[in-house]
Amino acid sequence: MTYNTQDSESIWTDFTGNSRCVSSSPPSTKYISGKTLLITGAGGSIGSALARFATTCNPKTLILLDTNERGLHSLEQSFDISSTVVHVPILGSICDSVLLSELFALYQPQIVFHAAACKHVPLMETNPLAAASTNVLGTNALLRAASEHGAAQFIMASSDKAVMPVSIMGATKRLAELLLVEHPDKPLQQKAVRLGNVLGSSGSVGPLFLEQIKEGGPVTVTHPDARRFFLTLNHAVTFLTTALSPEYETGILIPDLGPSRKVEELASYLIAATAREQPDIGIVFSGLRPGDKVEELLSSSYDSVLARDKDPFSTVQPERLAAGTLKAVVDQITQSVRERDLRLLLESICKVVPEYRPGPVLQQVVENSRRIELWK
Numbered sequence: 001m002t003y004n005t006q007d008s009e010s011i012w013t014d015f016t017g018n019s020r021c022v023s024s025s026p027p028s029t030k031y032i033s034g035k036t037l038l039i040t041g042a043g044g045s046i047g048s049a050l051a052r053f054a055t056t057c058n059p060k061t062l063i064l065l066d067t068n069e070r071g072l073h074s075l076e077q078s079f080d081i082s083s084t085v086v087h088v089p090i091l092g093s094i095c096d097s098v099l100l101s102e103l104f105a106l107y108q109p110q111i112v113f114h115a116a117a118c119k120h121v122p123l124m125e126t127n128p129l130a131a132a133s134t135n136v137l138g139t140n141a142l143l144r145a146a147s148e149h150g151a152a153q154f155i156m157a158s159s160d161k162a163v164m165p166v167s168i169m170g171a172t173k174r175l176a177e178l179l180l181v182e183h184p185d186k187p188l189q190q191k192a193v194r195l196g197n198v199l200g201s202s203g204s205v206g207p208l209f210l211e212q213i214k215e216g217g218p219v220t221v222t223h224p225d226a227r228r229f230f231l232t233l234n235h236a237v238t239f240l241t242t243a244l245s246p247e248y249e250t251g252i253l254i255p256d257l258g259p260s261r262k263v264e265e266l267a268s269y270l271i272a273a274t275a276r277e278q279p280d281i282g283i284v285f286s287g288l289r290p291g292d293k294v295e296e297l298l299s300s301s302y303d304s305v306l307a308r309d310k311d312p313f314s315t316v317q318p319e320r321l322a323a324g325t326l327k328a329v330v331d332q333i334t335q336s337v338r339e340r341d342l343r344l345l346l347e348s349i350c351k352v353v354p355e356y357r358p359g360p361v362l363q364q365v366v367e368n369s370r371r372i373e374l375w376k
Contacts, residue, residue, distance in 0.1 A: 012232040029056075041066055045200070046233065048075045049236065076089055112155065125362050135169070154189065160297060163303075168362055175352060191243045193240055196257050221286070223287070228296055329349075336348060346358055
């Protein structure tokens with residue numbers, strides 16, 4: 001079997017096509033030039049792609065924060081040695097408020113790209129406290145630090161899984177969106193950009209399919225009707241940096257990703273594109289994983305969506321919560337993480353994300369936790 005090793009971004013672009021709105025988006029170089037940027041999750045796929053793009057925009061300094069030593073080191077190694085951009089790798093967590101205060105005081109970043117997240121859906125179903133700690137408490141700590149130290153822009157990579165969530169990952173990302181919208185600091189522009197399945201990113205389905213094809217198949221698709229919104233890493237970077245435009249105020253931005261497409265269609269495309277000598281590689285349906293939906297959405301009836309012609313984004317202004325509600329829930333989540341109290345965690349999340357209901361795997365995790373408490 002011949003395995004086509006063409007440039008990975010190229011193969012994803014061929015599948016997704018070039019979005020009209022992406023290609024016509026205003027250049028974001030002017031928003032980054034001369035600025036100090038903080039990129040969280042900098043060692044991940046989106047964070048590292050943002051960092052590499054930012055180096056082409058003449059920033060003053062790049063602050064690169066991640067808990068992933070290997071990813072951060074790889075990013076460092078990937079920079080052009082001739083680049084004169086000052087970049088500062090920081091190995092640490094967005095949940096460390098002391099570290100955040102220190103780096104904001106020292107470097108005074110004007111722009112924050114928040115790409116750090118617990119994003120793997122089935123894994124988070126069995127690790128809900130980790131999802132809440134990073135996606136909710138980490139986002140809250142980062143927002144506070146950005147506000148207290150006078151940052152101007154806060155752009156968060158959100159997810160379509162935050163819409164009518166059925167997974168703890170989606171529910172915690174929804175809560176992170178609400179934190180951005182509810183945060184009281186008006187000078188700080190806070191924007192969440194809902195992305196779909198970023199092809200080629202770590203843990204996404206595309207690289208898994210390519211590996212299965214390389215091994216001779218079969219390619220495993222969860223469900224024959226499974227549909228997702230697909231975009232490339234380049235598209236994701238373009239959307240996130242376009243969100244810096246001052247025309248977009250605090251809120252949730254929905255990029256124009258076109259219609260959702262069947263995951264089976266992606267599998268068939270990759271087989272045809274890469275398995276030249278073995279085109280009969282089969283596709284098998286393995287069943288939905290814990291936390292999976294058949295079809296993702298970019299908005300719901302809970303959202304008030306405003307679309308403008310030829311704009312790369314639709315904007316969302318969700319209903320605001322009663323005063324003090326979100327703070328009380330964050331306090332409860334903080335307590336639940338500190339005490340490893342899964343029941344309190346889920347009760348707290350469901351107060352502000354009422355459309356969410358924990359799935360059977362997570363319910364079993366809660367039950368097992370209760371048995372451990374009784375045994376103690």
